[in-house]
């Protein structure tokens with residue numbers, strides 16, 4: 308196995324873990340999971356949901372997501388702000404492509420690679436990441452069941 312193959316296999320594995328992590332989300336419309344990995348160690352994790360101390364309900368009566376719901380990436384990055392670790396040079400694994408608000412956080416957090424598995428309707432987040440010279444990789448674990 309070349310280093311490239313090894314990285315690919317690891318990327319798929321972490322992405323599958325992010326997908327499993329998304330199952331923690333109590334949001335009904337969409338469940339998103341994120342992992343921050345540095346030096347082959349998971350240093351943070353997140354899923355979309357309300358801030359600490361808020362009721363675990365993401366949607367209002369009309370099935371519209373509350374504006375105070377945090378995205379998985381934002382939860383993973385802000386969790387690091389309360390830890391002794393940091394995301395400088397890390398890789399973010401996320402089930403869905405980041406939105407523009409999360410893309411800004413990813414850039415400022417010093418994350419260097421983003422691996423995701425599902426495209427969001429808007430591409431502006433991905434474009435911003437690319438502009439910041441962050442490596443953006445799309446992988447679909449379902450295409451690689453034998454891996």
Ligand SMILES: [Zn+2]
Nearest residue numbers: 378405406409
């Ligand atoms: Zn977002």
